[in-house]
Amino acid sequence: MKLYADLPLRRARQVVGDVLVLVWVWxxxxVAGSVRDATLELAGPGRRIDASATDLAGRLRDAGDTVSGLPLVGDEVRSPFDGAGGAAEGIAGAGRDQVAAVESLAHWLGITVAVVPILLVLLLWLPGRVRFVRRATAGQRFLDARADLDLFALRAMAHQPxxxxxxxxxxxxxxxxxxxADVVDRLARLELRSVGLKPPVGGARGGRVDA
Incomplete structure (x- = not known):
């Protein structure tokens, strides 16, 4: 697989482009990680509500257990404590729900912030790179097999303005x-350069690529 052109200037542009895309992705x-962390901070109040309400519910139930031991009125006195403890548990549950909602928001917001700009760049950059790799790899295979340069000359007549x-x-x-031979050589060089391949030494003269 041929990832980069043989021609120095084009190869340099490809390398710089690839590096810029990698930097863009990174x-x-x-940024997505920072957005996620900042969003997760919104879950702080929910966590505090959960902790405080859970603690309050525990204390109220402990108090209910204590007063339940009073003679004659123990069960009646305990009932309000149990009710208040249940209400506190409800508040704690609401705090937990808030935390879960914020965590879900942070997760999807982070993904969206990263995926949208990365996909936009990949849609612009990737097709051209894949097209170059396919054409250059196929062309290099013909050169490595010492194929006649007539093929590249013929493609030049089909593709060049x-x-x-x-x-x-x-x-x-x-x-x-x-x-x-001279025209075939010049046509073949046009096509080879268009796919980023370095024309072989000796060109098309003699009908074969020189070693």
Whole structure:
């Protein structure tokens, strides 16, 4: 798999682009973590409510247990304490629900903050990189197999703009059919450069890639 171009300037741009994308991803992951942590701080009051209400419920129940031992009126005196303890438990439950809601919000907010900008950049950057890797890898495979450069010349005539082909020859197709080595060489170099590959030494002369 060929990840980067042979041509120095294009390779440098690709490396810089890849590094910038990685930095962009890292930055937004850090931002998402900060947003999540800041949102989780909103759960503080809920935790305090839960702790205080749970403690109050425990004390009220302990008090109810204590007064329940009083002769004759113990059960009647205990009842209000039990009721107040149940109410305090309800308040504690509300605090726990608030904490759970804040934690869920923090989780999804952090994911959203990170995913949206990262996906936007990947949608712009990734297709071009994948396209380059596929084309460059396929082209390099032909070069490594010492394939005729006629193939690259033919692809150049199919892919290159007409004004670019006109600078090579007034009739590039005719020159290609005649086997004009110089024209075939120049056409092949156009296609190779377009996919980021370095033209082989010796070009198309002789019909094969030099070792």
């Amino acid at each position: 930055v937004w992951i850090q 007409l004004h670019v082909l006109a600078r090579v020859d007034d009739d590039p197709a005719g020159a290609w059919r005649r086997g004009d």
